[in-house]
Amino acid sequence: MDNIYFIGFMGTGKTTISKLIADHLNMKWTDLDDMIQQKEKKTVVEIFRENGEEYFRNLEKEVLKDVAGKGGYVVSTGGGIVIVDENVKIMKESGLIITLVASPDVIYVRLKDDQSRPLLQVPNPLDEIKRLMYERAPFYIKGDIIIDTSFDEPEIIVGEILKEI
Ligand code: S3P
Numbered sequence: 001m002d003n004i005y006f007i008g009f010m011g012t013g014k015t016t017i018s019k020l021i022a023d024h025l026n027m028k029w030t031d032l033d034d035m036i037q038q039k040e041k042k043t044v045v046e047i048f049r050e051n052g053e054e055y056f057r058n059l060e061k062e063v064l065k066d067v068a069g070k071g072g073y074v075v076s077t078g079g080g081i082v083i084v085d086e087n088v089k090i091m092k093e094s095g096l097i098i099t100l101v102a103s104p105d106v107i108y109v110r111l112k113d114d115q116s117r118p119l120l121q122v123p124n125p126l127d128e129i130k131r132l133m134y135e136r137a138p139f140y141i142k143g144d145i146i147i148d149t150s151f152d153e154p155e156i157i158v159g160e161i162l163k164e165i
Pocket residue numbers: 008009010011014033044077078079080081116117118119
């Protein structure tokens with residue numbers, strides 16, 4: 001059975017929505033950041049700080065390959081998974097990709113007190129959100145289904161997704 005991958009920027013609701021979808025479809029659920037943290041016995045923040053982003057990206061590809069080989073999972077990915085072309089190829093070949101999007105302002109409000117996103121621990125996080133989102137937009141649009149989570153409640157968004165798949 002194929003996987004269903006949730007991709008999209010940090011704070012677009014990938015974890016919340018993907019869990020609900022897994023429940024509705026009676027599929028297994030996993031989160032790649034959790035898999036990385038379990039493997040390394042460190043948080044994402046510690047990995048970025050102690051080993052750097054490239055090291056994290058290598059782990060991200062490894063855990064993606066693991067789950068792609070299993071199938072039957074709804075997978076919540078990290079926002080940067082798409083910057084590696086091979087990752088997009090792996091996801092396309094092993095399942096359906098659902099992109100969640102939200103406006104930079106909404107994301108800023110959702111994440112402004114969150115310390116767990118190393119890439120947003122900068123003096124002006126809103127500018128960084130806009131910059132990264134602009135850079136990644138060409139990759140996010142490669143999803144099979146694209147859903148905006150800026151305004152609706154999770155259950156409404158889940159309903160929209162279930163209609164589309
Ligand atoms: C990242 C997003 C994070 C996490 C890491 C890097 C990114 O995941 O993988 O901090 O590059 O956008 P979430 O999208 O789940 O926050």
